[in-house]
Amino acid sequence: MSSEEASQGNLVRHMGGELYRWPMTLKIGSAILVAIVLAGLFAPVLTPYGPFTQDLSNTLLAPSPAHPFGTDNFGRDVLTRVLYGIRINLPFGFFTTYVPLVYGIILGALASYWGGWCDSLLMRVLDVTIAFPFLILIIVIVATLGPGIQNIYLAIFLTAWTMYARLARAEMLVERNKDYILAARNLGYGPGRIVFRHAIPNVVNSSIVFSMSDFVLNILLLSGLSFLGLGVAPPTPEWGAMIAEGRDFMLEAWWISTLPGLALVGTGTALCLIGDGLAQRLGERRYALI
Amino acid sequence: MGLRNDLASAAMPLSSAGTYHSGRTTAEVPILEIENLTVEFRQRGRTVRAVNEVSLSVFKGETLGIVGESGSGKSVLCRTILRLLPSPPAFIQSGEIHFAGRNLLSLTEGEIQSVRGAEIAMIFQNPMNALNPIWPIGDQITEGERVLGRLRSSDARQRATELLRRVGIPSPELRVDEYPHQWSGGMVQRAVIAMAIAREPKLILADEPTTALDVTIQDQILALLMELQEATSTTLILVSHDMAVVAETCDRVAVMYAGRIVELARTADVFSQPCHPYSLGLLQSIPRIDAEAQSLISISGQPPDLAGFSPGCSFAPRCKFVAPECRNSKITLREVKPGHFSACLKAENMVEGGRL
Numbered sequence: 001m002s003s004e005e006a007s008q009g010n011l012v013r014h015m016g017g018e019l020y021r022w023p024m025t026l027k028i029g030s031a032i033l034v035a036i037v038l039a040g041l042f043a044p045v046l047t048p049y050g051p052f053t054q055d056l057s058n059t060l061l062a063p064s065p066a067h068p069f070g071t072d073n074f075g076r077d078v079l080t081r082v083l084y085g086i087r088i089n090l091p092f093g094f095f096t097t098y099v100p101l102v103y104g105i106i107l108g109a110l111a112s113y114w115g116g117w118c119d120s121l122l123m124r125v126l127d128v129t130i131a132f133p134f135l136i137l138i139i140v141i142v143a144t145l146g147p148g149i150q151n152i153y154l155a156i157f158l159t160a161w162t163m164y165a166r167l168a169r170a171e172m173l174v175e176r177n178k179d180y181i182l183a184a185r186n187l188g189y190g191p192g193r194i195v196f197r198h199a200i201p202n203v204v205n206s207s208i209v210f211s212m213s214d215f216v217l218n219i220l221l222l223s224g225l226s227f228l229g230l231g232v233a234p235p236t237p238e239w240g241a242m243i244a245e246g247r248d249f250m251l252e253a254w255w256i257s258t259l260p261g262l263a264l265v266g267t268g269t270a271l272c273l274i275g276d277g278l279a280q281r282l283g284e285r286r287y288a289l290i
Numbered sequence: 291m292g293l294r295n296d297l298a299s300a301a302m303p304l305s306s307a308g309t310y311h312s313g314r315t316t317a318e319v320p321i322l323e324i325e326n327l328t329v330e331f332r333q334r335g336r337t338v339r340a341v342n343e344v345s346l347s348v349f350k351g352e353t354l355g356i357v358g359e360s361g362s363g364k365s366v367l368c369r370t371i372l373r374l375l376p377s378p379p380a381f382i383q384s385g386e387i388h389f390a391g392r393n394l395l396s397l398t399e400g401e402i403q404s405v406r407g408a409e410i411a412m413i414f415q416n417p418m419n420a421l422n423p424i425w426p427i428g429d430q431i432t433e434g435e436r437v438l439g440r441l442r443s444s445d446a447r448q449r450a451t452e453l454l455r456r457v458g459i460p461s462p463e464l465r466v467d468e469y470p471h472q473w474s475g476g477m478v479q480r481a482v483i484a485m486a487i488a489r490e491p492k493l494i495l496a497d498e499p500t501t502a503l504d505v506t507i508q509d510q511i512l513a514l515l516m517e518l519q520e521a522t523s524t525t526l527i528l529v530s531h532d533m534a535v536v537a538e539t540c541d542r543v544a545v546m547y548a549g550r551i552v553e554l555a556r557t558a559d560v561f562s563q564p565c566h567p568y569s570l571g572l573l574q575s576i577p578r579i580d581a582e583a584q585s586l587i588s589i590s591g592q593p594p595d596l597a598g599f600s601p602g603c604s605f606a607p608r609c610k611f612v613a614p615e616c617r618n619s620k621i622t623l624r625e626v627k628p629g630h631f632s633a634c635l636k637a638e639n640m641v642e643g644g645r646l
Binding site: 178179180182183184185186187188189190193198201202 | 372374403404405406407408411412414415416419420421422423424433434437482485
């Protein structure tokens with residue numbers, strides 16, 4: 001019993017020590033991201049307005065204490081819409097990054113571990129996918145299937161895993177020849193246990209670091225597609241869509257486009273800082289982003 | 291001449307002192323029999339014969355040393371026993387390996403998996419790479435038993451602590467949750483040994499277990515291996531390039547050169563009366579602390595390129611005693627006196643005269 005308590009004490013001390021060892025970039029980035037997530041979660045508490053509530057008597061108001069980010073051409077509070085936008089953009093970025101990350105890593109690692117025709121097949125698929133510019137590929141798929149957030153998810157799920165498969169494959173090529181993998185085989189463990197328990201945890205570092213920049217790019221992608229009219233439908237408070245809507249009023253009411261844009265920049269910066277900090281902390285400096 | 295006598299007297303007391311040395315000879319039951327094993331590596335049309343027609347019996351409970359320089363096929367031989375070599379490039383050209391009534395080379399992948407770790411365990415050269423860096427050491431030690439369902443997860447920590455204590459880790463109950471990078475090389479090697487003995491294998495292959503460690507730790511690890519082997523009467527194959535290590539620990543020695551076993555005999559016999567010029571060369575190249583300062587004696591020349599097969603003795607180009615027939619006739623390992631095998635045409639001359 002006492003040893004278990006001791007190990008729990010160790011864990012607490014370990015966590016404290018871990019936080020202490022975080023690079024400054026990681027601390028700042030995480031703090032900003034946590035603040036953004038909290039702002040998204042508590043959006044209804046933070047603002048008295050609704051994201052769709054129109055107030056046609058108060059259109060195109062400049063930023064003021066009542067409307068810190070001003071109002072748009074329908075009199076909707078821009079701050080409210082930016083806060084509610086977090087609820088769309090962040091989960092989108094999260095799922096489009098981490099769902100493909102999981103199966104991308106698994107496919108890449110398995111193919112690389114088995115080698116031979118399995119690896120060749122994967123590489124050819126990767127070559128074909130990478131031969132097309134990513135954005136063009138997404139636009140083609142979305143244009144074929146029709147606009148809408150489900151189709152964007154589908155398009156990204158079909159293509160985004162290739163980067164992770166590549167990273168995992170490359171790391172696995174090194175890892176699978178290390179002695180501890182040989183030792184694991186030598187202890188009679190099956191390939192499943194070796195790949196999933198022993199090898200994969202050792203090949204995810206670079207993918208996790210890369211995922212931070214991918215996260216940013218995916219949020220930008222959704223905004224870009226919405227801006228082009230291929231993304232979410234207009235009343236939805238999505239940052240890219242808001243920027244697109246505001247561009248007609250750019251000269252009279254700069255805040256409609258600029259402030260959602262700043263939210264995008266802030267989120268992107270936070271994620272990049274985390275990515276950079278993780279790269280340092282995980283000893284993967286070659287993937288540093290800034 | 292004097293040198294060799296000294297070596298003999300140095301080796302003798304060791305071989306008679308250990309309890310496992312004396313009691314063993316009565317029942318020589320082979321536990322592992324390698325017959326005519328040839329392993330080739332093929333890549334881009336080039337064929338390298340890493341193990342060449344090796345036959346070898348390992349007796350139950352003994353410690354067999356395999357010595358030879360780098361590239362002589364020691365590790366390939368070990369890894370072939372457990373079928374750990376990737377194919378391609380490695381191909382088992384011919385031969386059989388009998389262990390516990392089965393030919394290991396004809397088992398399916400699933401069957402060999404159940405032999406690995408459970409019946410034959412292996413200890414690797416570089417302990418720092420032999421453990422997974424991201425899991426606690428205790429977890430890794432008992433993983434094998436947990437996989438088999440022989441151990442409940444709730445008892446695993448207890449069992450790991452016990453095994454670590456067994457291999458001489460101080461305060462194992464505090465250390466069991468630590469990670470490999472927190473331990474020194476010697477300690478990790480102890481943990482690797484704990485992993486190897488966890489499932490009580492009948493045979494342990496130790497592939498240069500002490501090469502990556504400094505000399506004092508080397509001694510401790512060897513003593514630990516010997517002690518464990520004595521306690522559990524496991525059979526141990528110890529691969530080393532270090533004659534001193536072998537002299538201290540092994541009952542019998544197989545000397546490998548260019549993929550072949552060139553001499554096989556009891557340790558004391560190899561040290562007192564080597565019957566192959568290569569063994570002689572190896573013994574002479576051991577630096578001596580009590581001799582007057584002189585430059586080290588070395589075996590001149592390079593190990594042969596294993597890609598070219600020649601019919602004769604592969605040591606011939608470097609041999610001081612080479613005769614024309616050495617290069618042409620087929621040379622096999624033969625018994626030159628009871629229990630002493632050599633692959634030298636002139637072995638008898640070496641036995642009788644003590645030198646050629």
